[in-house]
Amino acid sequence: MNMDTVIEAQGLTKSYGRKVAVDHISFTVGRGEIFGLLGPNGAGKTTTILMLLGLTDISDGKVNVLGFDPAREPLAVKRRVGYLPDTVGFYDHLTAADNLRYTARLIGFRFLEREKRIAEALDRAGLGEFADHRVGTFSRGMRQRLGLAEILMKGAQIAILDEPTSGLDPHATAELLGVIRRFKSEGVSVLLSSHLLERVQSVCDRVALFSAGRIALIGSVSELGREVLGAGYVVDIEADGAGLPDRLALIPGVSRVEQTGIGKLRLHAERDVRPEAAAEVVAMHGRLKYLGVQEPSLEAIYIHYFEATPDESLKEGARHAA
Amino acid sequence: MRREGSAFNGLGVVMLKELADHLTSIRFIILEFIVMLIAVGTVWVASQDIKQNVAEDPFLFLRFFSGSGQQQLFSFITWLTLLVPLMAIGLGFDSVNGEHNRHTLSRILSQPIYRDALLFGKFLGALLTLAIALVVLWLLVIGLGLLFIGIPPGGEEIARAFVFLLVTIGYAGVWLALALLFSALFRSAATAALVTLGLWLFLSFVWPILSNVVALVIVPPDPRYTALGLQTPGTLVLQQFLARLSPSTLFGEIVVALLDPTTRALGPIYLSQLQGAVLGAPLPLGASVLIAWPQIVGLLATTILLFVIGYVVFQRQEVRA
Structure with a gap:
């Protein structure tokens, strides 16, 4: 594995019985890169993420995260990777800081380091003044930022964000994208999934377009634009x-x-x-x-690609997107 | 394929968090309040009874737990048998599905711990909560007993009461493991609570009656025994076997053996076994424990079995909602 590759998936497959959720996908994510998994709901993005974290079994294929195999060494992977799930949840009766304290204890930080990291992370996520507020009073945008604070506190080398912008207003989205860019500037790799193509287009270095469990297209947005739209x-x-x-x-x-x-x-x-x-x-x-x-728009690429490809399974994916 | 690291990573953290959550939850405070009221009430009733019939009972103090004679309905043990399962189910019914529904499960499991630690930590946290509540209750009964009749308990009595306390905690563990299993099985907390409570009602109140009927159907009474006014041994044995499938029956039998030192056997007894026995004479604690030993092991085994089933269900579950 290349020194600058942090995630490498080869022929990754997940099947539930006869239904194949993720079908032999391969991709790599480089150090400090923002990589987008884009596609309609149910295309296999979340399942792919869970396989990377060792939270669900891998049916076939190989995956390597920071040199570890998530299926065999899940703790090593989970110690180094931060995960913000789709609709992240916290314990509503606890304060923001207490929620992070619980996570920090699970990670195994000692008291002094724990308190320092929590205060820092909350400040950086813009929640410093809400540290002692109950999470029950938080808006969705604040919860998302608390989720990012958790990843910051963990000092993760890879941040995996599942649908981070869904359900956020434009202001909260802009703030969130700002935090994601800051991850990149600190050398943290970001893997994010989304079905909202235009929102994440601006932050992603490279994207993989998912459709019905397969990666239909992979590359930078302008590369894909030239490849699919042809026009340049x-x-x-x-x-x-x-x-x-x-x-x-x-x-x-x-x-x-x-x-x-x-x-x-x-x-x-x-x-x-x-x-x-x-x-x-x-x-x-x-x-x-x-x-x-x-700039070629991802949405145009997506629609153009799936209209131009008369493949049955891909058409199905395009119909989901509609 | 061996996995790296310990399955108990983070176990203590989860346990302490659960303990703190339970001890501060309204649910627990209300249950504890009800139990306290019952403790005061039943000890008072028992003390009135004891004051009126001061028989030469060497185990006077155990009466506070077991109740005496006519007031069996108001005895501490009757209420405890009812409330311990309720408390355990109340603490356990939403432990796994609650994490699902709050969307915290995937976030917690993405920390460097295994699922084992989460489930076992939740079980131990709730069991520790119950243990604390029961110890407080136990001390309260003994304290009130001292206050009401003013006679200090003997060492044997305290030892019996202590073993009784341990068994009660074990009994709570059975229902807790059951609640945990259903909380992993059903995504809706309300469904899990209702199913667990339903099963508890069935096992505690319907099954003892049903086991009698089933035994009578499978092994009809022998007219020769009926003519003598005796129960047919075959029917009796089957009836007991069936009834003992319920943890409530097991707990009831253990309590009888522990709190009534004159108990010599749980179940049918043959005349030959009584040869040389001084009827009504108390047994030492060790012998009483020995009588109830199969039941105690049965309770523990049920707890472990239910927990293991819950564990397997939870391990095979998909994390995503």
Whole structure:
């Protein structure tokens, strides 16, 4: 196993009787990487996560987390990996700090270290002033952050977050994504699952698109965009100047120029041609009002991919997503 | 395939947390309050009785536990037999499904502990809670007894009462293990509570009667014995065997042997066995324990069996909701 690989799954499979929940999936997660498991509910994301943690038996295949086999050495894995389950729960009658104290005791931290870690983690998750409040009074967003505080307290090398943004308002989502980015900056790898494609698109380095227990696509969002949508880059320009479309069409790499409105043009290119386009407009003494590149949207990739692939099992997955 | 690390990692932590939770729960405080009231009430009734008929009873003090003569209905032991299972079921019915329903199970199990520690810790935590409650109750009865009649108990009496206390804790363990099993089996806490209570009612009140009927059907009474006004031995043996499948019967028999030192046998006795016996003479404690030994072992075995079944169910369960 590569030094910079923290999770490596090969042909991972989980079947309940004849029903196959996860079907021979393979992926790797690197150190400090944010990896997204994306797909509709019931596509096998949570089951995959539980196998990584050794919380459910592996039917077939191999998995390696930080050099340990979760099936044989679950304690070693669970000591180093933090897990935020889908709809995380806490003991409502205990305070936030007491909930973390219980977990810290289970991990085996001694008293002084325990108190220090708990105070630090709560502060960093923005719950410092709520340490002595009962969790029963917490909102969903606060519970999620308490779950993240637990992972921070644990000092985990990998944070596994199952549907961390579901049910959160936009403000709470933004805060949560901020904490996830901070994990990355500290060298903690993050594996997150979600069915809300556009929300997690911005934080993930790489994603795996799940469908009916299989990984349909894997890679960075822009890679997938080029692979599936084919078009590569789409650059929108709003500028005036006679004959601008013809001159823009001469830029190397531009395949097509499209008029989308008065003074509005759309370039289809195989690379990011923004600098050249800007230079052309300026060279013509035109006035440049807008210049932007469209990031391929995960949702577009997802829908496009499953419409274009006439595979029966994948179609089923797309129907679930609808 | 051997797993790494100890299955008891975190056991103490889980146990202490459960203990703290139980001791501060409203549920427990109410149950404890009811039990206290009953202790005071029954000891008072027993002391009135003892004051009126001061027979030359060498085991006067045990009367506080077992009750005496006419007031059997108001005896401490009658109420304890009723309340100990209720307390145990009250503490255990939502232990596993409660964690499921609060969505805390997967979070706790993602910490470096095995499921074994969680389940066993929950069992021990609840059992320790019950033990604390029962010890307090036991001391209360002895203290009140001293207060009401002013005669100190003898060493033999205290020893018998102490063994009785241990057996009561064991009896609580049976119902606790049963409640834990159903809490792992049923996802809804209400279902688990109702099923456990139903089974308790059946085993404690319906089964003793039913076992009698079943025995009569399987081994009909022999007219030769009936003519002599005796019970047919075969029927009696079968009836006892069936009745003893219920932990309540076992507990009742142990209590009789422990709190009434003149008990010589639990079940049918042959005339030959009585040869040389001084009827009505008390047995030493060791002999009384020996009489009830099969029942004591039976209670322990039932607890272990129920716990193991619950353990297997819990181990095979999927963590996700």
